[in-house]
Amino acid sequence: MAEILKGLFGGSKPAQTPLAAAPAGDDGFADFAGAPDPSPASIIASVSSVSPNAASSLPTSQPLISYTKWYRVWERTSISDFYNEMIIFPFIVAVVITYIWGTRKNRSKAKGWIQAHAPVLENEYASVGFGGRRSPEGAQGVGGEDYQVEDGVLKENGPTEFVTYATGRSNVAFLDIKLTLLKRYNPILLIGETVTGFFFDSMPATIERMEATAYAFDGQESKLVPASKDESRKSAGNSTYDGFVWAIVNKDMMAQLRQDRYDISLTTTKDHPKLPAWATVMSESSEVTDALLAPELIKAVNDCGDLLDALVITDQPVDRPKKLNETVPRKRITLSIRLPSSTSASAYKSSLPLFTYYLRLPDFLTSNARFRPEVTRRIRATREEEIRKIKKVDDDEKSEERKLQSDKEKKQKRDNLLKGLGSVEQKKFLEKEREKEQRRSQKKRTQKA
Template sequence: MASKALQSFILSFTPPPVVNPVEYDGLEFKWNMFVFRPALFKTELYLVGGVLFYALWSVINARINSSRAKSWLNAYLPLYEAQFSQPSLRGLTADGSSDYFNFSTGRRNIASLHTIFALCPRHDLLQWSYQIGKTFIDLYYRPTDEVQLDFTLAPGALSSEFVWAVVAKDELLNVKNDRWDLSFTKTTENATLGPTFMVMSEFADVTDNLLKPLGNVNLLALLQDPKVRPYFRSLSITDQPRERPSAPLAQSEREKHVILNLTLPSSSSGIEATKDLVSSLFVLIDNLNKINLRPETRNKLKKIREDLDHNLKVDALKEKKEEIEQDAQDKKAAKKKAEEDRIAKLPAAEQHKIMEKERKRAIRKSQTKSVVRK
């Protein structure tokens, strides 16, 4: 009976035998004892065709992504070469087929520049289809090709400590969700910038200083350029990390950044449109120490950061205390479990003695508690 059940179980996973029709008038290939009839392999043909289409789609769109990133970097490489002693270490580095990076260093006031390309995953048909489908459900979701220029400032390049940003209105929600440092700011409109931009600033004094000419650069005029607006996503200057730290940062770990986010253009004219903005950022960084904040503004900014460090320290100590308590509970539970396992292996008589001993101990404890209460 068991063998028949096993045989039936095995047969349920066995594919049915191939039955070749006796009469066949389709295309046929013969070679010695081998016969191949294509009409009998329609399903396999569709599967192979699907796999080939997916592979071809991946290869072509991976090359499209790579070409877009290389085109932008090649167009801006002369500017990088003029600004940095090491403008393109290791060239364009790929992380998969949708993320690319370039690292530049060797300039006064700038410790490094990370150029980061985040492109749509066109090479992955399923993921790309998911993103396209999501746009019909979530009206705020807009998958786009982006390039980010993250300037890490050298020590002393910016003496003031503040967080400030100007953001395209349709990018505001993404920025608020992705950037912890911008939670320090208040979001307001600015009449001089126009209705398409929002300013995120800790104090109006910071905004006033940044939107007036600094040295040879006029940030306000650059942002009002109609050629720049279609590609501009955000520009931020920050002394805080983009993710909330778990503890106060040591002085050596504190960095200041200027971060520019652009939509990656697909045409050469679009690539050229933002060159003035990008080249002017180098001049802006060289003049950041000319920002002259009012003493009361500096004091308020300093107080905010002192309070932040205090809160981070308190939270870190609380978290450490909870971890210690959890470790103690885990050790206690493990010790109890080990003792229960040891008792379970003893003879019944020994187990009975231990259980009786525990019962008497519990009675004494309850009697002691009753005496204390009286």
């Protein structure tokens, strides 16, 4: 300690140890030591050369790691580094497996439906499916598990929607068919829809069903069919029939259809003794019901059971018309049938007779759907009343537009007049205008009193 203080306060200088002499290079300068070796082996060697006392003073919270090449993952990682991935990976696998199973299940169900119904469609229509494929000559019989469906007959619009199309038949312009299936590929959405539909009637849960819509020619063959085929259409007979709204409805769907469809709201509901207890008739006239409720239809409805949602014959739009051009009759026949839980073609034996009768129903209408003038007059009166309501609303809207346009022109004329007046004249004009407004308001109060 004394020597240190002596050196600080002017004592004798401590002796300096000269640097070790380094061998001189060719240019006469000494070669100094290079940078230390950064390799892991040299670092470990330097650490091991430390004295035991100095090594004990090093921090011991982390063990010494021997760093290796970056691609040797197994040497620098452990199982504990992948705990999060190990938790997430099973969920990803479950989602993928569920999606694949759900989409395949829906495709299998759609394939089973088309296997059962394609022969009937090919027997009734010249072209079935997309791509212009012609139906085989003399197609007969009922489909089954062994029936081979060609490509293009059924189109997949999504995991839950399959569609097909048919054309080339007398009295029918074309037929659209849509299959709606459950969201089996996403159980969370499926459960959510089910729970929501249970608590809210306005958001019903998805029901697997087939919806078919046949658009009648109604005497418009010359506008819809090319000239080369028009003669064959004319030779088939008159395709017109009286317009009306008539339906056989499952009572579970009665309230929803009346609320969602404008055409059904024009009808009255009445049970029929020949129909099962779960079904009812919605018609604009009892005479229409007597003419359309044929024994074949009654038998087909009974065979189908409560899988039937609705069979609707209509000439009115589904949505309430707001313009006069929307009231033009467009005759259609729609059929909605719930799909059974099985995916096999044999599960549709009960509903196939009703579907077959539905395909031939346009022929029955062109032959039998012509009623007495009194019946058609009552049906036409309902439509004319709706047309009058639309005209009144349209006239009110036009009157309001004319009033707004007149007010706009008056305001523009007043503004132009004020711009051409001086400040004194503007003040007089505004005072006169205010007095006139006061007299008008006072007159209104007097009339009310």
